[in-house]
Amino acid sequence: MPGLLACRRCGQHKPALDQAPLPGKWGPLILADICADCWHDWIEEQTRLINHERLLPSEPEHRKVLYARMASFLHLDPESV
Ligand SMILES: [Zn+2]
Incomplete structure (x- = not known):
């Protein structure tokens, strides 16, 4: 059962994903x-x-382009990777 996390996009405490959804750094x-x-x-x-x-x-x-859109959609910092 996945734990809760403080989500960076919606700001709520919600269930995490079970596993990394993408290969690589993201x-x-x-x-x-x-x-x-x-x-x-x-x-x-x-x-x-x-x-x-x-x-x-x-x-x-x-x-x-898709990864850049994803980063801004999810409020991830592209500079951090
Ligand atoms: Zn969220």
Whole structure:
């Protein structure tokens, strides 16, 4: 059962994710600072971006854009990684 964390995005104490949702440097940051609900909000937003702005996660340049959007959506500091 995942513990509660003080979420950096919504500011509430909510359940964490069970495991890092991404490989690489972002995963542990999100796991430590972002609640499961906010992560799911981002997944929906990401789907919207992929559909509306035709961003392809398989393209490295597009992935950079998506990670930048993710960082601002989740209030993560891109400088900290
Ligand atoms: Zn949250």
